[in-house]
């Protein structure tokens with residue numbers, strides 16, 4: 001996989017349409033209304049004036065990110081009004097024995113599936129329940145995300161510079177304009193013509209990688225939230241247009257995207273809490289500095305890795321917050337297309353249990369890795385399947401009486 005990363009194309013650097021360039025004053029009022037009331041906020045939120053930018057230049061990360069949510073949700077609505085895109089691939093080989101584009105595309109998608117099966121076995125299994133078209137698209141998105149993550153986390157990470165990320169972004173622009181560089185890009189290029197996926201979350205994920213290169217401390221939760229959006233919330237925004245919303249869903253598209261975003265944030269917060277020790281050994285602290293200080297803790301406490309009562313109490317608060325994001329996400333999964341629910345429930349249940357494992361380790365996330373054992377993992381899959389079929393409330397009623 002990493003050898004592929006060395007094969008990046010080099011092109012002119014394009015000015016990015018950063019998510020920070022937007023402004024939305026009405027968001028604060030809407031924040032309290034948007035949860036599952038079927039209200040459409042997109043029009044209101046898009047009625048932005050340059051006056052609003054001047055009058056309210058300071059917005060929280062949550063507000064900035066919510067604009068991307070609205071933009072993606074609006075795109076989905078717009079596209080679903082348009083004529084349905086043709087989904088049949090041309091699979092016939094051409095006469096002279098060469099492959100047609102359709103054949104090459106199928107091979108490209110199969111390769112994406114192989115990468116997905118290799119790196120994320122359980123998740124790959126879950127995607128097999130989706131329609132063939134959808135699973136291919138999810139694999140293509142997965143591979144792009146994995147490659148992007150590998151740029152700063154993989155074996156060649158020490159060679160990665162901001163300009164390499166700029167070139168990766170240029171290559172992304174090419175993918176969206178139908179000029180793929182390799183097989184994996186070709187699969188993504190095809191996916192983004194078939195589904196209403198916006199380029200912004202992809203660009204934002206690259207921005208997250210830039211952030212990782214230049215920043216190793218987060219002053220407060222607002223800064224951390226933005227990082228979590230960049231590296232994980234974006235995955236959710238990319239995936240929902242492919243996974244699809246249940247035709248019978250009565251709630252607003254925005255609220256479903258918001259729940260998806262919450263799952264991305266919850267997963268990343270969990271990841272951070274699991275990896276505190278590992279990150280500290282790389283000189284990184286992905287915890288809000290102001291909250292650490294309030295708890296009477298500092299970076300030194302993290303580097304020394306002692307589980308004290310102060311640490312336990314701090315961790316309890318962090319876990320509580322991550323669980324709130326999971327709760328928010330759960331409401332949204334029930335609104336997804338039925339065939340897409342299982343992989344999402346599986347990932348939600350598995351990731352959520354990592355928080356339980358941190359507690360079971362008595363909050364020692366310095367030297368003990370919290371993980372979900374094989375038995376629990378195996379039990380989670382049918383549980384997720386049951387929940388996906390009949391819904392979380394009904395299942396808990398059946399189980400608990």
Ligand SMILES: CC(C)=CCC/C(C)=C/CC/C(C)=C/CC/C(C)=C/[C@@H]1[C@@H](COP(=O)(O)OP(=O)(O)O)[C@]1(C)CC/C=C(\C)CC/C=C(\C)CCC=C(C)C
Nearest residue numbers: 142145146149232235236239259260263264267268332343
């Ligand atoms: C169905 C489903 C889960 C789809 C997502 C598929 C997809 C495109 C995954 C890409 C994942 C990826 C490689 C991201 C790169 C950045 C990264 C590594 C993020 C972390 C993931 C955990 O990965 P891992 O366990 O391998 O971590 P380590 O590298 O070992 O540290 C993240 C924590 C992000 C994961 C975020 C998601 C999977 C988003 C989930 C949300 C949805 C799919 C939306 C669901 C919809 C509703 C309405 C709730």
